[in-house]
Amino acid sequence: MYLNSLKIHNFRNIPKLEEDFDPGFNIIVGGNAQGKTNLLEAIFILTSVRSFRGSRTVELLTKDSGEQTTASCVIQGRLKVGSVDKELKMSIDAQGKKISLNGKEVKKAEDIMSQFKAVVFTPDDLGIIKGGPEARRRYIDMVAFNIRPGHWRILKRYHTVLQHRNKLLKMGIHDRSQLEPWENQLADYGAQVIQGRILAIKELNPIVEAVFVRLAGSGSPKIDFFYNSTLLTQNSEDFEDAEKIKEFFKELLARRRKEELRRGTTLTGPHRDDLQLILGDKDMRDYGSQGQQRMLTLALKFGEVEAISNFWGEQPILLLDDISSELDFEKNSRLLSLVFESKPQVFLTTTDPNLTLPGQLGPHAKFEMEEGVLERIH
Ligand SMILES: Nc1ncnc2c1ncn2[C@@H]1O[C@H](COP(=O)(O)OP(=O)(O)O)[C@@H](O)[C@H]1O
Numbered sequence: 146m147y148l149n150s151l152k153i154h155n156f157r158n159i160p161k162l163e164e165d166f167d168p169g170f171n172i173i174v175g176g177n178a179q180g181k182t183n184l185l186e187a188i189f190i191l192t193s194v195r196s197f198r199g200s201r202t203v204e205l206l207t208k209d210s211g212e213q214t215t216a217s218c219v220i221q222g223r224l225k226v227g228s229v230d231k232e233l234k235m236s237i238d239a240q241g242k243k244i245s246l247n248g249k250e251v252k253k254a255e256d257i258m259s260q261f262k263a264v265v266f267t268p269d270d271l272g273i274i275k276g277g278p279e280a281r282r283r284y285i286d287m288v289a290f291n292i293r294p295g296h297w298r299i300l301k302r303y304h305t306v307l308q309h310r311n312k313l314l315k316m317g318i319h320d321r322s323q324l325e326p327w328e329n330q331l332a333d334y335g336a337q338v339i340q341g342r343i344l345a346i347k348e349l350n351p352i353v354e355a356v357f358v359r360l361a362g363s364g365s366p367k368i369d370f371f372y373n374s375t376l377l378t379q380n381s382e383d384f385e386d387a388e389k390i391k392e393f394f395k396e397l398l399a400r401r402r403k404e405e406l407r408r409g410t411t412l413t414g415p416h417r418d419d420l421q422l423i424l425g426d427k428d429m430r431d432y433g434s435q436g437q438q439r440m441l442t443l444a445l446k447f448g449e450v451e452a453i454s455n456f457w458g459e460q461p462i463l464l465l466d467d468i469s470s471e472l473d474f475e476k477n478s479r480l481l482s483l484v485f486e487s488k489p490q491v492f493l494t495t496t497d498p499n500l501t502l503p504g505q506l507g508p509h510a511k512f513e514m515e516e517g518v519l520e521r522i523h
Pocket residue numbers: 156157158175176177178179180181182183184204205206207208209
């Protein structure tokens with residue numbers, strides 16, 4: 146899939162933009178705070194409905210120097226998915242987002258997310274390794290969603306039921322007959338969430354391992370990762386059967402009810418689970434060097450890209466933010482060759498006007514971003 150052309154009106158510091166892009170490599174050069182990441186964010190929002198910066202909708206509207214916000218913002222793109230042209234338009238105002246596909250309104254974000262895909266690589270991705278478990282759960286859930294689209298819906302339901310149960314616990318409701326219906330549902334959705342994640346990890350493991358070797362060199366220790374559940378032991382056979390997970394989860398909820406009533410919250414379940422990343426035989430989080438952590442982050446993101454391509458049959462758009470500051474020259478070119486191997490459309494931002502691309506990348510389009518204005522330089 147690729148983005149043919151883009152129009153933007155009043156998105157963050159970009160007042161107006163109208164541009165055609167290369168179906169291959171697009172490089173955006175510019176100093177700090179000029180709007181490079183904003184441009185990638187606009188492309189990501191158009192295809193994925195939400196911001197990768199976790200921003201609230203109103204923050205996307207252009208603010209003037211007096212902090213006054215414009216009433217609305219529009220992002221519009223012509224895309225090609227397979228051999229089909231598609232026109233996406235998103236209007237954003239303080240109330241929220243409105244999306245239309247080929248002139249028809251689309252109500253559910255999921256309908257857009259399953260038809261258009263972009264993967265962003267940002268320096269913040271390091272949080273997958275160094276941050277709390279939430280970042281890792283978000284990562285693995287995204288991959289799981291790309292393998293099994295129902296994952297998103299089930300995860301949402303799980304969280305809704307979880308909130309209900311927690312509310313009852315906080316109110317001090319002891320009555321089993323009141324708690325049990327919620328617990329049954331929690332166990333049911335929870336088991337499916339866990340299965341989706343396990344599936345994603347199985348798919349990712351060999352890909353991430355191979356990419357890591359290519360980035361880090363064959364002498365490097367081996368990467369491994371597994372699902373670390375609050376629910377079960379690390380015995381992966383326990384995860385094979387959804388029915389088994391469900392029964393076990395139900396039992397555990399009943400067994401821990403007293404303690405959870407006291408604490409006013411549900412202590413076990415996929416909302417507390419984690420992904421454990423191992424380098425050699427040590428935890429990457431505590432023992433990996435900065436360089437290894439960066440390479441593993443990239444490998445994890447590539448895993449996501451490949452999982453998408455395998456299951457969707459199309460290449461997602463790749464948004465590579467702030468590349469030169471991330472890796473040294475040799476690793477940069479290894480990374481870029483890897484990126485280009487399956488010929489996706491790439492948008493790469495850099496502050497380095499002399500960033501050298503490996504020869505085999507061929508022709509590409511180059512742009513300059515200055516104070517929110519994008520100009521093609523070749
Ligand atoms: N809602 C907004 N309205 C106007 N300007 C914004 C808004 N949000 C961010 N900006 C401006 O955008 C610039 C940062 O853009 P960004 O894309 O992050 O820069 P970079 O080129 O370094 O990636 C800053 O000058 C910031 O003030």
